[in-house]
Amino acid sequence: MDDEYLTVSQINAYINRKLKMDVNLRNVYIRGEISNYKTYPSGHSYFTLKDEKSQIPAVMFKGRKHSLKFQPENGMKVIIKGKIEVYERDGKYQLYATTITEDGIGNLHIAFEQLKKKLKAEGLFDDAHKKEIPKYPKRIGVVTAQTGAAIRDIITTIKRRYPYCEVLVFSTLVQGEMAAGQIVRQIRHAQQYDIDTLIVGRGGGSIEDLWPFNEDAVAREIYACRIPIISAVGHEIDWTISDFVADKRAATPTAAAEIAVPETSEVKYKVSQLSQRINKSITDRLIQNRQKVENISQKQIFKNPESIYEIKQMHLDNLIGKLNFTSKSIISKNRNRLIKIESRHVLTNPEEVTKSKREIFLRNVDKLTILDPLLTLKRGYSIAKIDDKVISSAKDIKTGDELDIEFDDGTINTKVI
Amino acid sequence: MMEELSFEESLEKLEEIVNKLETGDVPLDDAIDEFTKAMELVKLCNTKLNNAEEAIAKIVQDNGEIENFDISE
Numbered sequence: 001m002d003d004e005y006l007t008v009s010q011i012n013a014y015i016n017r018k019l020k021m022d023v024n025l026r027n028v029y030i031r032g033e034i035s036n037y038k039t040y041p042s043g044h045s046y047f048t049l050k051d052e053k054s055q056i057p058a059v060m061f062k063g064r065k066h067s068l069k070f071q072p073e074n075g076m077k078v079i080i081k082g083k084i085e086v087y088e089r090d091g092k093y094q095l096y097a098t099t100i101t102e103d104g105i106g107n108l109h110i111a112f113e114q115l116k117k118k119l120k121a122e123g124l125f126d127d128a129h130k131k132e133i134p135k136y137p138k139r140i141g142v143v144t145a146q147t148g149a150a151i152r153d154i155i156t157t158i159k160r161r162y163p164y165c166e167v168l169v170f171s172t173l174v175q176g177e178m179a180a181g182q183i184v185r186q187i188r189h190a191q192q193y194d195i196d197t198l199i200v201g202r203g204g205g206s207i208e209d210l211w212p213f214n215e216d217a218v219a220r221e222i223y224a225c226r227i228p229i230i231s232a233v234g235h236e237i238d239w240t241i242s243d244f245v246a247d248k249r250a251a252t253p254t255a256a257a258e259i260a261v262p263e264t265s266e267v268k269y270k271v272s273q274l275s276q277r278i279n280k281s282i283t284d285r286l287i288q289n290r291q292k293v294e295n296i297s298q299k300q301i302f303k304n305p306e307s308i309y310e311i312k313q314m315h316l317d318n319l320i321g322k323l324n325f326t327s328k329s330i331i332s333k334n335r336n337r338l339i340k341i342e343s344r345h346v347l348t349n350p351e352e353v354t355k356s357k358r359e360i361f362l363r364n365v366d367k368l369t370i371l372d373p374l375l376t377l378k379r380g381y382s383i384a385k386i387d388d389k390v391i392s393s394a395k396d397i398k399t400g401d402e403l404d405i406e407f408d409d410g411t412i413n414t415k416v417i
Numbered sequence: 418m419m420e421e422l423s424f425e426e427s428l429e430k431l432e433e434i435v436n437k438l439e440t441g442d443v444p445l446d447d448a449i450d451e452f453t454k455a456m457e458l459v460k461l462c463n464t465k466l467n468n469a470e471e472a473i474a475k476i477v478q479d480n481g482e483i484e485n486f487d488i489s490e
Contacts, residue, residue, distance in 0.1 A: 136425035146476060152488045155474045164424070164465075166472035169486050189477070268466055271428065274435050275459040281438040282452040289445055
């Protein structure tokens with residue numbers, strides 16, 4: 001009677017036999033994306049094959065691996081040949097892969113690249129839009145899962161570095177279908193509080209786990225948020241769309257906390273530096289001013305005010321001296337000139353001038369005497385004229401011309417025959 | 418009035434005054450006033466740094482209620 005009840009093993013074995021009898025399941029070709037790929041020390045690899053809506057656990061035994069032409073990785077889109085059987089111990093059916101071949105780039109990667117390109121073109125990643133992260137925040141908001149390692153890392157780091165800063169947690173799912181909507185809602189919610197900086201993120205995981213941070217809605221909410229946001233998703237190597245849109249990207253949640261708050265010792269040092277600088281500045285200033293006052297009071301003018309007009313007096317004396325000298329020299333120069341003129345020969349011996357002039361006159365009188373035509377006539381010469389014109393050549397006279405012959409003592413009229 | 422400044426505001430104001438004084442453009446009388454103000458700010462910053470109580474983490478529920486958040490849970 002007891003045999004009416006099956007054991008768990010029996011039902012699992014039964015289901016397994018049913019599946020094995022199905023020809024289609026003995027030889028399946030499935031297209032999907034690899035995630036959570038893990039190889040155990042046994043050499044067997046376990047992973048999940050998935051599409052947007054569904055997933056199936058899969059295994060590839062060590063003995064089948066020789067057929068692989070590449071190292072399977074999370075996010076790879078692949079085509080798998082294999083069979084479906086039940087893993088009776090766990091009561092789950094799974095895909096036993098015999099071959100795995102690559103099927104282009106995984107859909108999620110394509111979606112990531114497409115969204116990244118689109119948002120970049122829209123300007124959501126522009127540096128100009130990025131807000132400054134406050135240096136000394138009073139309150140940090142964190143949008144992440146309240147149960148995750150990320151929130152612990154963030155709070156621990158903030159308390160260690162800068163314990164005066166309050167942390168407000170806005171809990172959200174960080175993976176799965178519902179996550180993106182919750183993240184958006186909590187970023188919006190956080191803006192109702194007086195928060196200096198908001199950290200949005202989660203710890204590491206597969207690309208599927210991090211996917212909410214690659215959603216268009218989350219990216220746009222981060223962009224629109226008026227509080228500066230530090231994105232902290234996964235590990236160093238994981239880049240999400242949120243990282244590109246956020247005002248600052250942190251490699252890990254701990255790094256985000258380090259960016260969000262300063263180290264107290266550094267702040268104390270800074271205050272003491274400022275204090276020293278201000279002291280030095282004011283001391284220098286006072287010393288400078290005292291020096292200036294001293295320099296001014298040391299000036300000659302204050303010690304010896306007479307010097308103001310003494311110098312002028314000297315200048316005046318100098319001018320007077322110059323004037324005296326100049327006028328005297330002008331007078332004496334002119335006097336000398338006068339003496340020189342007075343002493344000239346002509347003025348001292350005026351009779352010499354008249355004597356020589358008389359001699360010249362007498363010589364000229366002699367010359368004139370020699371040339372006087374009247375004297376020539378006295379010596380027996382005569383002048384022939386026709387109509388008062390002196391005839392000096394025989395050629396000028398024709399027969400019958402009337403000539404006037406002039407003598408020393410009179411004129412006669414004759415006719416040429 | 419100074420007491421109402423937050424730490425960040427105090428430090429920013431202090432930095433501003435130091436930078437201003439270091440340029441030497443401030444008339445001496447004003448500089449001395451600024452210096453007095455700056456020394457008060459230094460005191461204020463140090464007081465805040467040394468005496469500030471450790472803030473605690475809190476969680477904001479969807480309904481807006483705020484509770485203490487203990488990470489050792």
